[in-house]
Amino acid sequence: MRTHARRRAALAAVTAAACAVAAAVAVQLPDRSGRVPQHPDRTQPVAAAAPSAAAAQCxxxxxxxxxxxxxxxxxxxxxxxxxxxxxxxxxxxxxxxxxxxxxxxxxxxxxxxxxxxxxxxxxxxxxxxxxxxxxxxxxxxxxxxxxxxxxxxxxxxxxxxxxxxxxxxxxTGQQLLIPRKSPITGFDDSLAGRRVCAAKGSTAETQLKKNPHSASVLTVPNQLDCLVRLQLGQADAVLTDGALAAGQAAQDPSVGLVGKPFTTxxxxxxxxxxxxxxxxxxxxxxxxxxxxxxxxxxxxxxxxxxxxxxxxxxxxxxxxxxx
Amino acid sequence: MSQPQQPAWREGATRLRAAATTEPGRLRIIGAALAAVLAVFGGVTAWQVSDRSAAADAVVAHSQPLSADAASIYRSLADADTTAASGFLTGGQEPKTTRDRYDQDIALASELLVKAAANTSGSDTERRQIATLNKQLPVYTGLVDTARANNRQGLPLGGAYLRYASERMRGELLPAASALYEAETGRLGSDYRDAKAWPWAALAAGIVALGALGWAQRRNYLRTNRVFNHGLLAATAATAVVLLWLVAGHTVARAELDNSDRHGAQSLQVLNEARISSLQARGDENLTLVSRGSVLDPATGDDLYEASFQKDMKRLFGNGDNSGGTGGTAPAPGSLLDRAGALADGAAGRDPVAKAVTDVGQWLRQHSAARTADVSGDYKGALQMVNGGKDSTGESFDRVDSELQQALSHEQAQFRHAADNGRGALTGLTAGAAVLALLAATGAVLGIGRRLSEYR
The missing domain is CATH 3.40.190.10 (Periplasmic binding protein-like II)
Known part of the structure; x- marks a missing residue:
């Protein structure tokens, strides 16, 4: 355990990304009981500072x-x-x-x-x-x-x-899914005044927050719930990863992807x-x-x-x- | 009298004052007054009794059936939702029994909604809930049908539709059905109160009438030294009969209505709530498996459907955490099954409740075994234990449901019997009171008339 931790600590030291977090983890390792911690409070002091630091370095x-x-x-x-x-x-x-x-x-x-x-x-x-x-x-x-x-x-x-x-x-990359006859042309200003659906906590939701193109946003627990809303006319477009949107289009031939993927x-x-x-x-x-x-x-x-x-x-x- | 410009009432008063100075005049006034008091007594009695009779009729013919129907509407809707979820869980082609059960639930709910719409006398609340239910039910069935069509094509979209349908059911239809049930049950309570209220005005009028007749007879005796005046005597007898009939009839009606309320209506309410709780628990049990841990309580991070199952069971059985969640053998005091057992009377009433208690205990043990399997990764095993037919929780639930249904039928019959007796106790009293009071008034007028004739 000890040597393991020390090796880890050494590795972490040369790792540029997220080094603070990794070092903290390495120090914590000897305490591990092998059980899944219910509350990761042991890393609390570091974890509180780490995300912003790591994100900045990332x-x-x-x-x-x-x-x-x-x-x-x-x-x-x-x-x-x-x-x-x-x-x-x-x-x-x-x-x-x-x-x-x-x-x-x-x-x-x-x-x-x-x-x-x-x-x-x-x-x-x-x-x-x-x-x-x-x-x-x-x-x-x-x-x-x-x-x-x-x-x-x-x-x-x-x-x-x-x-x-x-x-x-x-x-993959994010793409917009729309009914075939929709006038929406892509993730652009043609979305103005439309209702766009995305899964809560998804990268699509982050994109919509960053640049909503004057559309209103509807969030649901799973991206597939968006297809339900689209079919029921409660949403005009779905924003999700191209890989997932393809899965939605495969379940409903009357909807399709529009525009190029605009993220990687x-x-x-x-x-x-x-x-x-x-x-x-x-x-x-x-x-x-x-x-x-x-x-x-x-x-x-x-x-x-x-x-x-x-x-x-x-x-x-x-x-x-x-x- | 010689002045024609005198107003009519003053002319009348003057004439009355003149009449009161002579014995025949006084007798005329007494006769008229007695007739009036007796007519008032008859009228008030007929009016108050017919009011109570109408309220008792409403209990038997309207509010109790409507309250029971509202409970059935709720039950069918909740059962439809549970059945749709278990049909989804079985995978592939939905079994015919599942489909039939869903169809029956929807058909029954629609039929009862039509009936409720036609019979609800009333308030905005009831109408609004019925309108909501009528509007949302086709939306719900449409969503379930879409879910089925997608399931048949092997598309996970079916599951998403089912989830959305269930959300509508739990978010809109069931709350409306529950509000309707509350409103109809509230109306039942107020009809009971109206039917059981003592007819104080009629009783007071009866006592005044008897007093007046007694006074008139005493006056007659003092003036003429004759003990009996046949007319007045008959009037007194008729008045006394009406008064006694009123007191006896109402006492019996009250007792029987109380009986129907305690042993019928209250039992029915508790049993209906027990049945609904067991149904919700069953629905939650299915949804725990459908959602597979994806719906969590935001505060505790526990599975929301499992938490809801435990809550339903606590209401139903109060399994108490001290027994390790596996269920004791007796329901906790205050739980629905405990109350149902206490309200049930006779072997026919108690037996099904006792059986339901045993089966809920069994269900809880099976449920906890299925949960253990699910949590340890044996999803298929858990599915089998919940929906697999023999020895599954589904089997226990079906038994509980049919036993509660049996108890409900028994209590419904008890209710009907007692309530009919209560209603019967007032039969004829309205007409009887009117006729006898008329006879009494006639007797009084004739009796006074006989005295009056001696002055001619």
Missing amino acids: TDPEASLRPSTVDGPAVQRIKARGRLVAGVDQNSYHWGYRDPATGELSGFDIDLVHAIAKDLLGDPDKVVFIAVTTSQRIPALEQGKVDIIARTMTINCERAAQVAFSTAYFG ESYGVAMNLKDEDLVRRVNAVLEEFRRGGGDSPWMQAYRKWLAADLKGITAPPEPKYRD
Whole structure:
């Protein structure tokens, strides 16, 4: 434990991004009991100061920690429990959704969770799936309700100050979804006076706050709830990631994407800031997931779930590391 | 008298004063006064009794059925919502039984709404709630149908529609149904009060009439030394009969109405609330699995539906946290099932409630096992324990529901019997009072007339 912590502290010292947070975590490590803390109050003094400092320093949030398969306290905790607790979505078509025919959770994110469980516990089905809404992803991690969040979560500086991200496993950008005959031309002033729907706590909501284009904003718990509002005429457009919007369009042929993606977003698996060993382990799983060219598990999952709606992707995004 | 410009009333008063100076004049005045007092007595009695009779009729024919119907409307709506959620949970093709149950619930709710709209005599509150329900019900069923269509195509959009539909149900339809139930039950209470109020004016008029008749007879005796005047005697007898009939009839009616209220209406209210609580608990149990932890209490971070389940159960059974949440064998004092047991009378009333108590205990144990499975990651196992047919919480719930239904039918019959008796006790009293008072007035006039004839 001691040497582990010291090594970590040394690593953290040379890490430019979020060094304050990492050092704090390293110092805290010996105290860990292996149990999931219900209230992360032990890091309170640092955590209170860290987000703004880290966000200010944050230049490349997509750079994660190098993969490693050494068992740390977080991995040991999961192994002792015998199950991986994963926060997922059950409303994002082809990403994480409950297949109404079978009642099973399925999708790209779900395949990824099964791969992580297989690596950690030797059985892809040793998973407790917890459905979390968009705005509950970070609180669920902070309160220790879940080990990982695999739920089309965009990596950005603001979030990287609160949770730890794996390397990026998918790249997308925000786009507007509208009924086919709508006069809206994109994320521009044609939105004036319209009602735009976005998931609460999503990057789309942040964009709308930054630049609402004189539109009124309607927020709902899950991005799919926006499609319900759009179909019922309670919203004129939906703002979400292109990858998710494609999933919505796949469920309703009378709506479509409009305008070019106007942001660049990468999805990552999110974990508690303190679970560094788990971050490295998940990155190792992702390395395996990407390996194998056209037949890699990543490409297989892509072809199975996403290719029909998100055409033209030939390879997974390249991982970036900061250490 | 010789001055024609005198006003009519003063002329009358003058004539009366003149008449009062002679015995025949006095007798004429006494006769008229007695007839008037008796007519007033008859009129007031008929009026007050018909008022109470109408209120008792309203209890039996309007307010109690409307209150029961409002409870049924609430129950059908809540059941439809629960059924839709469990149909969604079973996955794939919805079982026929689930679909039929949903359809029956919606059909019953619509039918009762039409009936309520036609029968509600009244207030704005009731009309407004009925209008809300009529407006929102088709919206709700439309959303559920869209959810189904999407489910059949294997689209998760179906789940989103179902969630939205359920939000409408819980946010708009059920509160309106609950307000309607409260309003109809409030009306039932006021009809009971109206029916049971003592007819003080009629009783007072009766006593005044008897007193006047007694005075007239005493005066007659003192003047003529004759003990009996047949006319006045008959009048006294008729008045006494009306007065006794009034007191006896009303006492019996009150007792029977009290009985119907205590053993019928109150039992029915408690049982209806118990049934609704169990239904809400069942709905929450299903939604816990549907939402899969995505709906949390913002304050505590606990699953909102599970918390709501525990609250419903506390109302129903008061399982008390001290028993480890697994349910004791007896309902806590003050809980709905405890009150229902206390209000129930006879074996036919107590048995179904006792069975429901046992089954709720069973349900709580099964629920806690299903929760344990769910929390430890065995979602499929939990689903099986909640919706899997044999030994599932669904089975226990169905048993509880049918036992409470049985208790409700029994209490409804009890209510009807007692309330009909109460209403029956006033039968004929209105007409009887009017006829007898008329006879008494005639008797008084004839009796006085006989005395008067002696002066001719």
